[in-house]
Amino acid sequence: MNNYPASEKAFLGLNHAQVFVYVLMTVISILFLFITNAYLFRMNFQDWSPVPIPSLLWFNTICLVLASVGMAWSKSGAKASDHQKTKVGLAMAGVFVVTFVSGQTWAWQELNSSGYFLSSNPANTFFYLITALHAFHVLGGLVAWFVVTFKVFKGDATMLQPESVGLLGAYWHYMLLVWGVLFAMLITT
């Protein structure tokens, strides 16, 4: 054993919040991995009858992309100490994510009114469950968005919190990535 103090070094140069959020994203990935596994397992059974994917989901996907663009915009603003750009980016991200979640609920109503009820076929159930789980995690991100936005709007130009904005952005890009995989699975199976 070395008999001298080793140098103090943060893990991979990350801060506390980054480790917390990155591990959380790993856990969430595992959750979606299981649900997609269950989906792919269950779809091979005879009673499976695929759900027609509402075209609204394409619009929602674009909203989620724009929300991510907003976060990226905000992050670059925070890095450049551009208060206005940070705020605009955050506002854009918030508006588009709320539109995304509203759009998802609209899509559920659309499916429901066309007779694709939750319990009438396992494909329907999976569709509702997977989209709801994703929306739930997006809403979790929205809570973090409120906290960061509050800090940014309350603070002056010297308190732009580039780390918080950057980390929130990472979570939102991650939610977009998860949605991309789920959406691709839903439209191709």
Place this chain on the structure above:
Amino acid sequence: MDQNSATYEGQKMYDPKGWWDTYVFSQDHKVIALQYVCVALAIGLTGMFLSLLMRMQLGFPGLFESIDAGSYYQDVTMHGMIMVIYLLTALFLGGFGNYLIPLMLGCRDMAFPFVNMLSFWMYFLSVIILVASFFVESGPTGAGWTLYPPQSILEGTPGGDGAGIILMLASLAVFIIAFTMGGLNYITTVLQSRAKGMTLMRMPLIIWCIFLATFLGLLAFPALLVGAIMLIFDRVLETSFFMPEIFKGGEVLDYGGGSPVLFQHLFWFFGHPEVYIIALPAFGIISELISVHARKNIFGYNMMVWALIAIAGIAFIVWAHHMYVAGMNPYLGFFFATTTLIIAVPTAIKVYNWVLTLWNANIKMTVPMLYCLAFLVTFLNGGLTGLFLGNVAVDVPLSDTYFVVGHFHMVMAVSPVLALYGGLYHWYPSVTGRMLNDTLGKIHFWITFIGTYLIYFPMHYIGFLGVPRRYYSNEQYDFIPQSVADLNQFITICALIVGLAQFILLYNFIVSLKKGAIASKNPWGACTLEWQALESPPGHGNWGEQLPVVYRWPYEYGLPGAKEDFIPQNVPDEQIVKA
């Protein structure tokens, strides 16, 4: 609430104001650890009481009219779930993890104290929801702790058509959220908040164990969460994730097409790592205790760490050995039997290393050491019967018999509880500043150790006779001889004695708080940091003004030329007193 009033080395400290902040909604890791321990022990006592009710029925069938088949199944189910999840998982990770991680790593608190507090209260909520199921109309679920559909959510299974199963699943979901909050904190703290000089390979083995067990939990619990959510859907919304076509009294139920085996996969993908979520912290406690109380450095530290990492990895590819009789492809069975046998290798490395640590050591027969020795033989016994059950051809006839009950109680009930008790005796002075009564400790140890063998050894024989587990009554079967009934009576009497003996521990705990001998700051002469704090018990912020600096590994016992037989981790070479 002002959390910023004290700042040490740039880390903001939570500053409690008043009684509620200090003792109830506290963000101090030591208080949260105690809260976890108290709630887990309270619900654990409930679990033990349920097991005694079961034993009364098995030993003296029909003696209590209130124990009918339904309530028997409810007792079995709730006993299993409470002990595995709400007692052992919560106590090892929430209790020991919270107390030891910051103290042993030389930091002031968890990385996110507020989230840590939330974690405890979510856990508390999950326990409340679980207990609530005892008070709903049809009672708690009686589906067996594995909650296999379709029976778990159908009428006829106790709690299946009432709120019992829903509350059980909801409680599990809340527990998983609590665990995730706590787990993310443990991981972040271990990776980020170690004192200067505390490299990963200088961490005490128990911290490695808790760290890896937390990773296992974070990666395994989502499988249970997905299973629980889907099962709630099947139960409440009549979907058919897991429910096949079912006929009841000639009528077709609304279900159809689902796969019960899918649930089994999800459950055991969580369920098997869960065994290691419990076992790893027990390994960690034993590694600490055995080194301190044998006054010898742990044998093969690096090997121990790599064995732990190997166990944690392989733990994810053995789950289907719980499903050999579920209609599995023989080749798949062969694969899982092989991985199951492979996981015995790193586990055996650990056992050998503990034994080699004891070799030629200055063994002190303290109560914690007694528990260590008891753990070693019990874990070995339980592990050996695991080799039987891990092989498909042997498992098939033994599946669902009392042999399985004997096996898993030895390996994942008695062994971890022995480690747990050893840990409680060892760290009680650190928490309270007082020693537990040694005589009472030894009486409690011998009754518990011998008693548990008298309970679980005979179960292996009953299992060989083919007596099925989970049966409410064994009286009407020709193949079950009278000797089984006699043995069951014997087991029940032993279980009652062991059950009562646990109150000795409780009494010792409570009385020693006020009347125990005052403990010195480092009563066992340990090298790890939790015994090197300025105050005993450690105060808020743990270290006063200055964080400790670590100069050596945590097992520096019997250093040649040194006066003391141990050198704490925070003592530099130049301060070592020469003999």
